[in-house]
Amino acid sequence: MSGPIFALASGAGRAAVALLRLSGAGVEELVAVLCGALPEPRRASLRRLTHEGVVLDRALVLWLPGPGSYTGEDSAELHLHGGPAVLAAVTEALVALGARPAEPGEFTRRAFLNGRMDLTAAEGIADLIAAETEAQRRQALRQAEGGLAARHAEWAARLTRLLARQEAFIEFEEEDLPTDLDVQVSLAAGVLREEMAALLADGGRAEKLRDGLAIAILGAPNAGKSSLLNALSGRDAAIVSARAGTTRDVVEVRLILAGVPVTLADTAGLREAADEIEAEGVRRALARAEAADLRMLVFAADAEPDAATLSLLGPEALVVANKSDLGDVAIEGAIRVSARTGEGLDELRARLEGAAAARAGLGEEAALTRPRHRAALRDAVEWLDRLPLAGLPELRAEALRNALRALSRLTGRVDVEQVLDLIFGEFCIGK
Numbered sequence: 001m002s003g004p005i006f007a008l009a010s011g012a013g014r015a016a017v018a019l020l021r022l023s024g025a026g027v028e029e030l031v032a033v034l035c036g037a038l039p040e041p042r043r044a045s046l047r048r049l050t051h052e053g054v055v056l057d058r059a060l061v062l063w064l065p066g067p068g069s070y071t072g073e074d075s076a077e078l079h080l081h082g083g084p085a086v087l088a089a090v091t092e093a094l095v096a097l098g099a100r101p102a103e104p105g106e107f108t109r110r111a112f113l114n115g116r117m118d119l120t121a122a123e124g125i126a127d128l129i130a131a132e133t134e135a136q137r138r139q140a141l142r143q144a145e146g147g148l149a150a151r152h153a154e155w156a157a158r159l160t161r162l163l164a165r166q167e168a169f170i171e172f173e174e175e176d177l178p179t180d181l182d183v184q185v186s187l188a189a190g191v192l193r194e195e196m197a198a199l200l201a202d203g204g205r206a207e208k209l210r211d212g213l214a215i216a217i218l219g220a221p222n223a224g225k226s227s228l229l230n231a232l233s234g235r236d237a238a239i240v241s242a243r244a245g246t247t248r249d250v251v252e253v254r255l256i257l258a259g260v261p262v263t264l265a266d267t268a269g270l271r272e273a274a275d276e277i278e279a280e281g282v283r284r285a286l287a288r289a290e291a292a293d294l295r296m297l298v299f300a301a302d303a304e305p306d307a308a309t310l311s312l313l314g315p316e317a318l319v320v321a322n323k324s325d326l327g328d329v330a331i332e333g334a335i336r337v338s339a340r341t342g343e344g345l346d347e348l349r350a351r352l353e354g355a356a357a358a359r360a361g362l363g364e365e366a367a368l369t370r371p372r373h374r375a376a377l378r379d380a381v382e383w384l385d386r387l388p389l390a391g392l393p394e395l396r397a398e399a400l401r402n403a404l405r406a407l408s409r410l411t412g413r414v415d416v417e418q419v420l421d422l423i424f425g426e427f428c429i430g431k
């Protein structure tokens with residue numbers, strides 16, 4: 001057990017109650033000193049907290065002895081009155097008694113180090129705290145409760161068995177092991193490889209649900225891109241003007257579509273720029289088009305489609321014919337809308353929601369929510385790919401061992417030091 005740490009686990013600022021968490025060796029004495037005596041474990045007890053004869057607050061105290069606590073260490077919670085002076089006085093007393101403020105993510109880091117959870121569960125908790133939408137919450141909770149870890153454990157167990165068989169072959173080569181052992185191991189490893197590849201081939205939807213989907217609005221000047229952004233977001237985020245070339249930088253609004261956080265980006269109209277600033281705007285628009293998960297191509301229904309926008313057409317694009325109140329130029333597959341009259345906007349919104357759900361909706365089962373998961377799994381697949389090429393039993397065992405090691409980076413059972421800082425750095429202090 002490491003030394004005692006403490007942190008405010010509730011939000012900062014004035015509130016009815018401030019929740020201060022403590023964890024580590026020495027918390028038992030610390031709580032006993034503050035309360036006068038150690039309260040009954042795992043029971044909320046109302047106590048006067050005193051330090052050196054001064055009453056600090058009257059608080060609800062929970063004494064949570066390890067190893068059955070969140071961190072696995074001796075822990076406590078102090079439910080204080082939420083004023084800043086109360087918090088300051090209690091903090092000062094805790095420091096005087098030998099505790100120190102926790103680093104971001106330190107409670108969860110200790111929980112991981114004490115075997116209370118694996119890395120994917122720790123990440124799930126970080127995501128749960130950050131979740132803004134229902135779909136994000138469900139995805140995070142699934143991971144926090146061990147969805148991905150369970151998938152990993154099943155694969156790791158199978159891979160370990162294959163490795164054991166392959167190593168037995170090295171040890172007992174001359175004896176009567178099945179002569180087709182190599183083939184058997186390769187076949188089983190091939191099945192495993194396909195399952196992993198299937199999870200990798202999900203189009204990154206879980207990562208997109210976590211990080212948000214990027215939608216770029218593109219089209220000729222004056223097609224009504226800014227008007228549509230404003231209509232979809234329900235506020236005047238972008239300047240609308242009859243003058244072509246008004247929007248020069250990228251204007252972003254955040255929306256939630258079908259539970260998916262979305263960044264909708266309005267861009268400069270695509271045309272030969274009149275000046276340097278507009279040219280930069282067009283360059284940025286094209287960069288957005290490149291990086292976007294979804295392109296919304298806007299044409300004006302009272303004009304012929306322009307070549308620059310047409311060149312961005314593709315199966316993945318959502319095509320919109322705006323200004324339906326002014327004309328009816330036929331554009332293949334376009335949704336007819338009018339930012340002015342509101343015609344077609346409900347359909348446009350529904351189509352955007354459908355597209356968002358298809359690209360980033362909540363999946364059926366545990367998914368890869370971070371690039372780090374993807375990298376680990378991709379490594380494991382690559383090692384399994386090498387297995388059939390390796391002739392010597394030693395090399396085959398090595399490939400399996402490396403695949404297992406790569407896979408284990410997911411949950412952090414081995415080889416984890418280098419990823420720890422990365423992961424726990426995402427946490428806020430007090431968790």
Ligand SMILES: Nc1nc2c(ncn2[C@@H]2O[C@H](COP(=O)(O)OP(=O)(O)O)[C@@H](O)[C@H]2O)c(=O)[nH]1
Pocket residue numbers: 219220221222223224225226227228239240241242243244245246247269322323324325326337338339340341
């Ligand atoms: N009649 C009509 N005018 C529109 C419509 N949408 C936009 N406009 C007008 O077209 C002009 C250009 O709109 P804006 O949104 O700035 O286009 P952008 O250059 O593509 O961003 C403005 O005067 C808008 O009021 C529409 O659906 N119908």
Ligand SMILES: [Mg+2]
Pocket residue numbers: 225226227238239240246247266267268269
């Ligand atoms: Mg504009």
